[in-house]
Amino acid sequence: MFIDSHCHLNFPELAADLPAIRAAMAEAKVTRALCISTTMEEFPQVKALAETYDNFWATVGVHPDSEDVHEPSEDELVQAGALDRVVAIGETGLDYYQMEERKGGRSIADMEWQRQRFRMHIRAARRASLPLVIHTRAASDDTLAILKEEGGGTGVFHCFAETREVAQAALDMGFYISLSGIVTFKNARELHEVARIVPDDRLLIETDSPYLAPVPFRGKTNTPAYVPYVAARLAELRETSVEHIAECTSANFNRLFPKIAS
Template structure:
């Protein structure tokens, strides 16, 4: 019924009890999950999960915020993307959040390594014809600009993809949608303080909407502050249904159909 389009099940908070996690998913009617890679070192474990369970799929990529990890070439990503049950490239993108504190006081100019990594992922996605899973935080202008420079956009022959765990403005959402991307909403949309995100949640067309947990982080209300799980994605759906004036069943069916449309390798 429900599909969690973005989670990190190899992280230790969740990997220690996979039988319990899967039982909770079944009880919550969460029938599919996309296991997302954040480093090349982690990818074999992510891929192993997707091969072990027929309702899990995998991505390959390196999170923009990860340093001192194996840097993939286009060929590295293309080769991994050819493996069974790998359905997307990412997560990738840009993250300039709190550069002063988290990046040793570096400037945006100093973040060129992130931009080059992002371009490598985009080019690999275009070569493989697999969609991108995009992370952008405090970097939306550069994220959109690089996508355009690399040939992404509505009517272009780009890879397309999804802006996951969307937390940006209505204007950024509109730009992403105009370029043909999907928007995925996480437990943040259940937070009372996320007023602008509530407006984004109302504006995304039915056929471009996805839901996710980004677990083990960002648990939705009423679990905020606790370890997140794919079993909690129905709470995201319920809040979206309330915001959009529709039923939970509709959100579940539409977002699951959108998941299959965006990731066609899922059905192969």
């Protein structure tokens, strides 16, 4: 049995075909999925998925790359995090990727709004006693520094695509590492090394669907039904069985998100 620890089933690419997606999940033995919020505007849709289907859960948060959206207060996040079926704060973090191309030539200094948003999510998670779902892209130094400055916490670095050194730093702080379809790509050699060093009790798997479909579906719309392909590649890299990957990642999911088990 597999669990998709990070997906976006409210996005248009998937929302219109949810019955077929759920049927494919059942056939692939993907028993549960965590539906991720990226804005407060979409949070009601994400929460509705978790309320409608007993094997879906929700998070609440604002993606670091989302601009011109409602900025929740710390109190708003804490209150939303206390709702039934909401099990984490995020996704949150930092994203400096393609700043010049996509953000009018702004520099890292101009990303202070992202850093303040991240700090607010960290503080909300601590108050709500919930884990963080962290997105970091081209910003790992600042992501780790801010977590340390804010006193750390618990949570997961999702869709991990950074270096072995960043992975070790996150692990040393007590965070989990979630690997996506990227780990199935032949050119992701550094990530393959990361996949080998994450301890069994800190490993999660995800699709980040509708994005990043694993080989052999690369370039197509991703769905939670494809998470076993991530597990299969991890089993190869770690020289273990797919069943072992399924067992340990499912146990880790339950441990990291205790509201699910309560």
